[in-house]
Amino acid sequence: MRAVPPAASAEQIRDANTRYHDAAAHHYDSKWGIDFGETGQQQVRTKLRKALGGAQGGRARYGDSLEIGAGTGYFTLNLLLAGVIENATCSDISPGMLKTLASNAESLGLEVATRAADAEQLPFEDESFDLVFGHAVLHHIPDLPRAFAEFNRVLRPGGTLLFAGEPSLYGDRIAGVPKAFGRRLAPLWRMALRAGPAAPPPPAGSEESLEPVVDVHAFSPGELSRMTREAGFEHTRVSGEELVANWFGWVNRTLEHSANPDEVPWAWRQYAYHGYLILQQLDRRLLESLLPASAFYNLMLSARKPQR
Numbered sequence: 445m446r447a448v449p450p451a452a453s454a455e456q457i458r459d460a461n462t463r464y465h466d467a468a469a470h471h472y473d474s475k476w477g478i479d480f481g482e483t484g485q486q487q488v489r490t491k492l493r494k495a496l497g498g499a500q501g502g503r504a505r506y507g508d509s510l511e512i513g514a515g516t517g518y519f520t521l522n523l524l525l526a527g528v529i530e531n532a533t534c535s536d537i538s539p540g541m542l543k544t545l546a547s548n549a550e551s552l553g554l555e556v557a558t559r560a561a562d563a564e565q566l567p568f569e570d571e572s573f574d575l576v577f578g579h580a581v582l583h584h585i586p587d588l589p590r591a592f593a594e595f596n597r598v599l600r601p602g603g604t605l606l607f608a609g610e611p612s613l614y615g616d617r618i619a620g621v622p623k624a625f626g627r628r629l630a631p632l633w634r635m636a637l638r639a640g641p642a643a644p645p646p647p648a649g650s651e652e653s654l655e656p657v658v659d660v661h662a663f664s665p666g667e668l669s670r671m672t673r674e675a676g677f678e679h680t681r682v683s684g685e686e687l688v689a690n691w692f693g694w695v696n697r698t699l700e701h702s703a704n705p706d707e708v709p710w711a712w713r714q715y716a717y718h719g720y721l722i723l724q725q726l727d728r729r730l731l732e733s734l735l736p737a738s739a740f741y742n743l744m745l746s747a748r749k750p751q752r
């Protein structure tokens with residue numbers, strides 16, 4: 445596991461995460477192509493099935509769920525819409541993200557409880573939930589053993605722990621290649637699309653400049669499963685997803701990032717979004733059964749709290 449950068453203390457990392465995500469909240473869904481329709485529901489169902497493993501994953505249903513680092517609601521709201529969870533609580537260190545989540549829930553006609561909370565100090569009673577889960581959040585948390593102890597405490601005996609969208613060590617390093625390719629291609633790409641360059645980099649101290657501080661870990665499958673077992677969970681399962689789709693996504697995001705967002709044509713955005721979805725299928729149907737978890741960009745984890 446890549447360690448917390450020594451330049452930032454755990455407190456600074458938590459503070460940077462709060463400010464960075466508060467500032468990102470209003471454009472987060474459009475930046476990441478978050479969908480609450482059939483596509484979004486299909487994506488979260490597929491992730492759940494893959495994380496839990498075939499047969500069990502397809503049938504999973506939960507009463508009380510708690511999402512950690514729920515952001516604008518991508519996972520919880522789609523699981524509610526898909527009928528996988530009944531009563532949802534969403535927590536996040538960023539009140540701004542939870543505000544956007546609450547407004548997304550309202551426009552979808554869904555009821556969700558929200559609570560601003562640090563994953564390392566959850567404001568919930570012991571044994572309150574049947575499912576504790578998260579998407580793309582573990583890599584932001586400074587003290588993971590402390591957070592895993594909290595996940596265990598708030599889960600009921602026999603309850604399920606599930607995380608997806610966590611960067612793998614290897615995938616994170618490889619992602620440097622499509623990003624570098626995108627940077628080199630950017631001037632030519634902007635010329636072809638007649639898009640002007642993006643605004644200059646954010647000044648030091650602004651929220652956007654916090655990006656290098658907020659991501660503190662990338663994981664190997666072995667480390668993720670060891671950490672889960674050491675926190676007292678059983679039936680630990682770690683798998684990987686997204687390889688080619690991710691390379692494609694990083695090239696496109698780097699290109700888009702280099703341009704004035706208002707001048708990136710709609711047709712390009714459609715191509716990038718649908719291309720990504722098609723390559724996700726290729727990864728799922730072909731590569732995920734052939735390659736080891738560590739080869740993929742995203743890792744997913746599931747485990748169970750033992751019965752008493």
Ligand SMILES: C[S@@+](CC[C@H](N)C(=O)[O-])C[C@H]1O[C@@H](n2cnc3c(N)ncnc32)[C@H](O)[C@@H]1O
Pocket residue numbers: 458461462465512513514515516517518519535536537538541561562563564578579580581584585586609
């Ligand atoms: C990459 S975003 C993912 C959001 C959402 N899960 C999704 O997949 O769209 C990471 C989220 O984790 C939250 N976060 C970061 N550090 C946290 C912490 N220590 N405790 C709880 N949430 C945290 C951030 O505020 C942010 O909303």
